[in-house]
Amino acid sequence: MSDQLVFAMEVFLNGLMAGVLYALVALGFVLIYKASGIFNYAQGVMALFSALTLVGIMEGQVPFAHVINATFGTDLHHFGWHVPGFVAILLTMAVMVLLAICVQKFVFRHLVGQEPIILFMATIGLAYFLEGVGDLMWGSEIKKLDVGLPQGINLMIDETTFGWFGYGFFIDNLDIVATIIAALLVTALVIFSQYTKQGRAMRAVADDHQAALSVGISLNFIWVMVWSVAGFVALVAGIMWGTKSGVQFSLSLIALKALPVLMLGGFTSIPGAIVGGLIIGVGEKLFEFAIGPMVGGATENWFAYVLALIFLVFRPQGLFGEKIIERV
Amino acid sequence: MKMKLATMALGALMAAGPVMADLVFPDLSYRTGPYAAGGIPFSDGYNDYFTLLNERDGGIGGVKARVIECETGYNTEKGVECYEATKGEGALVYQPLSTGITYQLIPKVTADGIALHTMGYGRTSAANGKVFSNVFNYPANYWNGASLVVNHLLEINGGDLGGKKIALVYHNSAYGKEPIRTLEELSKKHGFDLSLIPVDHPGQEQKSQWLQIRRERPDYVTMWGWGVMNQVAIQEAANIRFPMENFIGVWWSGSENDVLPAGTAANGYKAVTFHNVGSDFPVFDDVQAHVVDKGLAAGAGDQIGTALYNRGFYAAMLAAEAVRTAQEIHGVADINAAMMLDGMEALEITEDRMAELGMPNFGPSFKVSCENHGGPGTGAMAQWDASAKTWSLISDFNASDMEVIQPLIDADSNAYAAENNIATRCN
Amino acid sequence: MNDMTHDSYTTEDGRTIGGVVMEMKNITLRFGGVVAIENISFDIREGEIRAIIGPNGAGKSSMLNVISGFYVPQEGDVFYKGQKRPPMRPYQVAQQGIARTFQNIALFEGMSVLDNVMTGRLRQMKSGLLAQALWKGKAEAEEVANREAVERIIDFLEIQHIRKTPVSRLPYGLKKRVELARALAAEPSILLLDEPMAGMNVEEKEDMSRFILDVNDEFGTTIALIEHDMGVVMDLSDRVVVMDYGKKIGDGTPDEVRNNQAVIDAYLGVAHD
Amino acid sequence: MFYREAGDFKTTYAADSQTFPIKFDRFRYYAVSFVAFLIIPFVINDYWVNAIFLPFLIYSIAAIGLNILVGYCGQVSLGTGGFMAVGAYGCYKLMTAFPEVSIFFHVLLAGGITSIVCVLFGLPSLRIKGFYLAVATLAAQFFLVWLFNRVPWFYNYSASGQINAPERTVFGIEVTGPNTEAWATYLFCLVFLTICALIARNLTRGTQGRTWMAIRDMDIAAEIIGVNPLKAKISAFAVSGFFVGVSGALFFSVYLGAVEVGEVFGINKSFLVLFMIIIGGLGSIFGSFAGAAFLVLLPVLLKNVLVGMLGWPTDLAAHLEFLIIGGLIITFLIAEPHGLAQLWRVAKEKLRLWPFPH
Numbered sequence A: 001m002s003d004q005l006v007f008a009m010e011v012f013l014n015g016l017m018a019g020v021l022y023a024l025v026a027l028g029f030v031l032i033y034k035a036s037g038i039f040n041y042a043q044g045v046m047a048l049f050s051a052l053t054l055v056g057i058m059e060g061q062v063p064f065a066h067v068i069n070a071t072f073g074t075d076l077h078h079f080g081w082h083v084p085g086f087v088a089i090l091l092t093m094a095v096m097v098l099l100a101i102c103v104q105k106f107v108f109r110h111l112v113g114q115e116p117i118i119l120f121m122a123t124i125g126l127a128y129f130l131e132g133v134g135d136l137m138w139g140s141e142i143k144k145l146d147v148g149l150p151q152g153i154n155l156m157i158d159e160t161t162f163g164w165f166g167y168g169f170f171i172d173n174l175d176i177v178a179t180i181i182a183a184l185l186v187t188a189l190v191i192f193s194q195y196t197k198q199g200r201a202m203r204a205v206a207d208d209h210q211a212a213l214s215v216g217i218s219l220n221f222i223w224v225m226v227w228s229v230a231g232f233v234a235l236v237a238g239i240m241w242g243t244k245s246g247v248q249f250s251l252s253l254i255a256l257k258a259l260p261v262l263m264l265g266g267f268t269s270i271p272g273a274i275v276g277g278l279i280i281g282v283g284e285k286l287f288e289f290a291i292g293p294m295v296g297g298a299t300e301n302w303f304a305y306v307l308a309l310i311f312l313v314f315r316p317q318g319l320f321g322e323k324i325i326e327r328v
Numbered sequence B: 001m002k003m004k005l006a007t008m009a010l011g012a013l014m015a016a017g018p019v020m021a022d023l024v025f026p027d028l029s030y031r032t033g034p035y036a037a038g039g040i041p042f043s044d045g046y047n048d049y050f051t052l053l054n055e056r057d058g059g060i061g062g063v064k065a066r067v068i069e070c071e072t073g074y075n076t077e078k079g080v081e082c083y084e085a086t087k088g089e090g091a092l093v094y095q096p097l098s099t100g101i102t103y104q105l106i107p108k109v110t111a112d113g114i115a116l117h118t119m120g121y122g123r124t125s126a127a128n129g130k131v132f133s134n135v136f137n138y139p140a141n142y143w144n145g146a147s148l149v150v151n152h153l154l155e156i157n158g159g160d161l162g163g164k165k166i167a168l169v170y171h172n173s174a175y176g177k178e179p180i181r182t183l184e185e186l187s188k189k190h191g192f193d194l195s196l197i198p199v200d201h202p203g204q205e206q207k208s209q210w211l212q213i214r215r216e217r218p219d220y221v222t223m224w225g226w227g228v229m230n231q232v233a234i235q236e237a238a239n240i241r242f243p244m245e246n247f248i249g250v251w252w253s254g255s256e257n258d259v260l261p262a263g264t265a266a267n268g269y270k271a272v273t274f275h276n277v278g279s280d281f282p283v284f285d286d287v288q289a290h291v292v293d294k295g296l297a298a299g300a301g302d303q304i305g306t307a308l309y310n311r312g313f314y315a316a317m318l319a320a321e322a323v324r325t326a327q328e329i330h331g332v333a334d335i336n337a338a339m340m341l342d343g344m345e346a347l348e349i350t351e352d353r354m355a356e357l358g359m360p361n362f363g364p365s366f367k368v369s370c371e372n373h374g375g376p377g378t379g380a381m382a383q384w385d386a387s388a389k390t391w392s393l394i395s396d397f398n399a400s401d402m403e404v405i406q407p408l409i410d411a412d413s414n415a416y417a418a419e420n421n422i423a424t425r426c427n
Numbered sequence C: 001m002n003d004m005t006h007d008s009y010t011t012e013d014g015r016t017i018g019g020v021v022m023e024m025k026n027i028t029l030r031f032g033g034v035v036a037i038e039n040i041s042f043d044i045r046e047g048e049i050r051a052i053i054g055p056n057g058a059g060k061s062s063m064l065n066v067i068s069g070f071y072v073p074q075e076g077d078v079f080y081k082g083q084k085r086p087p088m089r090p091y092q093v094a095q096q097g098i099a100r101t102f103q104n105i106a107l108f109e110g111m112s113v114l115d116n117v118m119t120g121r122l123r124q125m126k127s128g129l130l131a132q133a134l135w136k137g138k139a140e141a142e143e144v145a146n147r148e149a150v151e152r153i154i155d156f157l158e159i160q161h162i163r164k165t166p167v168s169r170l171p172y173g174l175k176k177r178v179e180l181a182r183a184l185a186a187e188p189s190i191l192l193l194d195e196p197m198a199g200m201n202v203e204e205k206e207d208m209s210r211f212i213l214d215v216n217d218e219f220g221t222t223i224a225l226i227e228h229d230m231g232v233v234m235d236l237s238d239r240v241v242v243m244d245y246g247k248k249i250g251d252g253t254p255d256e257v258r259n260n261q262a263v264i265d266a267y268l269g270v271a272h273d
Numbered sequence D: 001m002f003y004r005e006a007g008d009f010k011t012t013y014a015a016d017s018q019t020f021p022i023k024f025d026r027f028r029y030y031a032v033s034f035v036a037f038l039i040i041p042f043v044i045n046d047y048w049v050n051a052i053f054l055p056f057l058i059y060s061i062a063a064i065g066l067n068i069l070v071g072y073c074g075q076v077s078l079g080t081g082g083f084m085a086v087g088a089y090g091c092y093k094l095m096t097a098f099p100e101v102s103i104f105f106h107v108l109l110a111g112g113i114t115s116i117v118c119v120l121f122g123l124p125s126l127r128i129k130g131f132y133l134a135v136a137t138l139a140a141q142f143f144l145v146w147l148f149n150r151v152p153w154f155y156n157y158s159a160s161g162q163i164n165a166p167e168r169t170v171f172g173i174e175v176t177g178p179n180t181e182a183w184a185t186y187l188f189c190l191v192f193l194t195i196c197a198l199i200a201r202n203l204t205r206g207t208q209g210r211t212w213m214a215i216r217d218m219d220i221a222a223e224i225i226g227v228n229p230l231k232a233k234i235s236a237f238a239v240s241g242f243f244v245g246v247s248g249a250l251f252f253s254v255y256l257g258a259v260e261v262g263e264v265f266g267i268n269k270s271f272l273v274l275f276m277i278i279i280g281g282l283g284s285i286f287g288s289f290a291g292a293a294f295l296v297l298l299p300v301l302l303k304n305v306l307v308g309m310l311g312w313p314t315d316l317a318a319h320l321e322f323l324i325i326g327g328l329i330i331t332f333l334i335a336e337p338h339g340l341a342q343l344w345r346v347a348k349e350k351l352r353l354w355p356f357p358h
Helices: A001-034 A043-057 A063-074 A085-111 A116-138 A155-165 A173-195 A195-205 A209-214 A219-245 A249-265 A270-290 A300-314 B002-016 B036-057 B074-088 B100-112 B140-154 B174-190 B207-216 B229-240 B256-266 B282-292 B307-330 B337-345 B353-356 B404-417 C059-065 C090-095 C112-120 C128-136 C137-157 C172-185 C202-219 C230-236 C253-257 C261-268 D023-043 D044-072 D080-097 D102-127 D130-150 D182-205 D207-217 D221-225 D227-255 D267-280 D285-309 D312-337 D339-353
Strands: B023-031 B065-073 B116-117 B165-171 B191-200 B220-224 B247-249 B271-273 B381-387 B390-393 C019-033 C034-045 C047-053 C077-082 C098-100 C190-194 C221-227 C241-246 C247-251
Touching: A001 A043, A001 A116, A001 A173, A001 A195, A001 A219, A001 A270, A001 B207, A001 D267, A043 A085, A043 A116, A043 A219, A043 A249, A043 C090, A043 C128, A085 A116, A085 A219, A085 B165, A085 D312, A116 C128, A116 D130, A116 D312, A173 A195, A173 A219, A173 A270, A173 B404, A195 A209, A195 A219, A195 C261, A209 A219, A219 B229, A249 A300, A249 C172, A249 C247, A249 D044, A270 B207, A270 C112, A300 D044, A300 D102, A300 D130, B023 B036, B023 B074, B023 B247, B023 B307, B023 D182, B036 B065, B036 B307, B036 D227, B065 B074, B065 C172, B065 D221, B065 D285, B065 D312, B074 B100, B074 D044, B074 D207, B074 D227, B100 D285, B116 B307, B116 B337, B116 C253, B140 B220, B140 B271, B140 B404, B174 B191, B174 B220, B174 B404, B207 B229, B220 B229, B229 B256, B229 C034, B229 D102, B271 B390, B271 C047, B307 B337, B307 D130, B381 D285, B390 C059, C019 C059, C034 C059, C034 C077, C034 C137, C034 C241, C047 C059, C047 C077, C047 C230, C059 C190, C059 C221, C059 D130, C090 D221, C112 C137, C112 C172, C112 D207, C128 C137, C128 D207, C137 D207, C172 C190, C172 C202, C202 C230, C221 C230, C230 D182, C241 C253, C241 C261, C247 C253, C247 C261, C261 D102, D044 D080, D044 D182, D044 D227, D044 D267, D044 D285, D080 D130, D080 D227, D080 D267, D102 D130, D102 D227, D182 D207, D182 D227, D182 D285, D207 D221, D207 D227, D221 D227, D267 D285, D267 D312, D285 D312, D285 D339, D312 D339
Parallel strands: B023 B065, B165 B191, B165 B220, B220 B247, B247 B271, C047 C221, C047 C241, C098 C190, C190 C221
Antiparallel strands: B271 B381, B381 B390, C019 C034, C019 C077, C241 C247
């Protein structure tokens, strides 16, 4: 087998893994869009916020320490305790649920029935707000996040593939974990939406708000729930990316990686988000591998979008959307 | 009614004017945004040094220093706003810590007669004082940095890099592309292979780049990164088990922030630097006593000794020394921007002086002149010890290959002069 | 073929009905496996009021959409003014002088009544982008000239008082009238009305009927309209096509249609076998 | 009292379709123009022009451009930053290639070039709609930034990859480069803004505007009543591109003087201009001004109040700024989803009837 082909296979596998991470971020968008028609620009910032909170809780940071110190001249930093990862995740989840309740109560309850672009705009306001709160609460230094996920080359795969091709493939353990967690997450979501009462209510709302209302489903409750679930997905994404790069402001930019996935997979389709993520991941990595060196590299940022754009021109309804029949 | 208004206006005018003599150092900092982690320690160091001088010595030459901090968020437009807002306050020297803002400010400071000090960043060819009258980038610039990296590798390899492969991982922006030309020249001179690997902003996802490195197996990797790109690159390098001692960053890829998230895997990572690292300097005891313990520290006081804090501290020291020089030249304590320029052009940093300041061997000793605003272009290599969580210098402040760099500086600055009809000075 | 062969004639109330202006020949339209229109032919004569009726789901709206070019039939041809119509986009059909209203009102909700009606006159607007950017001169003159024409229609339909009101604030009945105004503003040679009286009360229906008759009378506009309510239509129209399940089951004067057994069956709900 | 239309009858249709049909509005417009052209230039200083007026004027042009596309034609675009970059680099190439031609024409030509690029990236709008289109325009954003960074021809092979505006004059007065006077740059941009606003107003009050709005409100119905969707959308992209290009050219040449594409014309710029028109009001020229003013002034104001007056640490102030801007956006949307322009209209309507509201 030629070297290039072997390399391409490695790139392909890594693309799949990267795709899983993209899909994870995109999932958060899909959940909210499907249930409430809100294009949640704040999803990336939510990931940042949840990761910041997680680290803050784990390290026993005093929230708003900087503000308190500046205002009262105190010198607070840490409570002096450390919370184990699992407990901290639960506590962070509680914060995200609280956030969901606040978002629903103070923002979207007042914007029911507005046009999508207005709702979109509100989430932008929310993103700004959360960014400010997150920084004020936990400070803007880079924080190391370690909840015990393995990282680094998977030696087993390296050795096995070396035996096969004479070249060991590089697969990151973190990516493998991410893939497993993403699979679990999606399974859990599917089970939740298919087999629980709340899940069915959520799907009913997604299909038709009015009809759901008329059979006595509380929209308010459903939306809080959806935002909570999206908060949970954001937390998972935040942990994955935060482990890679440390928790810092740039974490909010991962949202940009999810947008082409959404275009490809559709804003309302969970399988679309996953398959779309995989296609984007593989596509951009292979393009960078094959064409990148010819045009000077660093193509990944735009290639994902161009790929999605070309795809949409030929199939405007996205991957899993039904053919749009226009009526008047 | 009219009278009242007039007195009020007069009052406002008086209040706006300088109440007492002071030396103004605007600090265009960024404590927010994607690069906050780099901006905070630098700005803390910059502030703390002046606070130290005020508290301990009562200012510089008896005149208090006043730092006006202005948040830019690494945003060029805010940088311009900050510049315009502070220049009327009697600003002596600007230190924007952003290549983008530097480029905005070069023409502006030149027109306004204020000095701009871009230490290890900004426009490299500003080292040519004949063209850039108001811009200084001593003691070292990007091209020195590139050369220093190569010199270090030459040293390890017994002076011969022939046939070696060096990869440059760089932030795909004007900043990241700076070293390319120098490295290309050096690769011709020393016969090593150079491969260029760009990473697009922000650089969170570098799988492709590091797979490529893993495939091509370069002997050394050097990095021009900033922000999240650094942390991810070091993590990915660890992931592919690239030997850390063969991975060398420029000074902007060499702070604690960059290596800490990777944990022990980052052990042995190297970065070139133009100032010393660590907190083992007498002056920091003074900082503790006069600044931190009095609750006057700009930040939380926990950054002392980190690479970027030291850099900010060093920048402030160089500015203060330039003020002192200007005070000596002009015999005036409360100097203005024009005098500051003279002070910067006549600045001389000696080992004795640094020792006097409680900062022995904190940076190279050098002398600025009208022609040379770039200083000596020397630097040292620092290495990260992950268990002790400290940087330490593993070399002296060595010279870079000016034979290669000077022609590049001359060419670029002359092109700028031609484009903007600037007559050369210092003749 | 030149289909202006049919002689013109004069109706009882003194209007002149001309030759055939549009002819549908063997139209078949399918959506996937569903046949919406099956092999239907009929014609529309100049100056007449032609109705297409039938129960819900009979394919009437699809037929109208075929005429206005929105749906392209799989089989069959449309002849317009004696010419076979090549495949074209809906806006090209509109530019040929075929204007229409919609079953579910399709006004531009973000615009005022006046602007909505003015959009009907796109066909008459000729000034280019540059002329419009300068405004003074050609564009302004054109705007004023067309405004005059539009004002006549606004007067005619008695909607002067709501000229500047955003249409989103109007009640249903008025919206229908504004839509008619927009279609009329195009000075169409054929006016297609898709259930103009749907959802109206008796009084509004009477008003609308009067307007339709007046339009036909005053401007001599050829009108093709759809209704599923037979009553009103029979009084209005000169000739009626009856559709059921995508097929034509009757065609003729209201009287002829009323006595057609197939039509009676369809409307009385005789089981299809 | 004096703000009313009673008795202010129009006797011609031309008078009825003028920009400010109400006399008082017209007077206010003249007053604002008078102040803008004949008073401000004499009192303005470097701080006001560089920190407030230039960004306001230039962002207003960009906002008008984007508003035509999004607010009037309903095609949401997130490529504004990339298109501004086209204007900036176009202007730079023209300035350096034809130094003898007046910069005024360079800016106009840069607008024209952007217009063409914008149309190219607008073509998919025929197939892709809504948020999908918005995300698709990001392709333009990222690709263009990458391109200008990648191809050295665009920055004349300079070592730094930055572009610098050389000194250029209009009627012998410098408007670019380091030695400009505050009033000159201000007036130069003001002239462009005035031209752009007038063009935008003329296009939106007539046939073209109605065509765009028809597409925006209901594209299928619009096509059936005779709007050529290709022509309508493409013309919106073209006009919008022209304005955005002009703003990009001014942003580079007059305001910043030096530009690095990724930093200045990144994705944030696209979002910022979009925020401006949403906060200001979609489909309103006035809204474009209001939104630009809001987002240019508010941060400066907040900074001056929090840091300058209250003496807070700059980083706390900056975080709070985020928090306050975010909070204000949400509050505004809840209070008036249709933007500042709508608030203004409602206020005017009340005034108009005052003191007899019933």
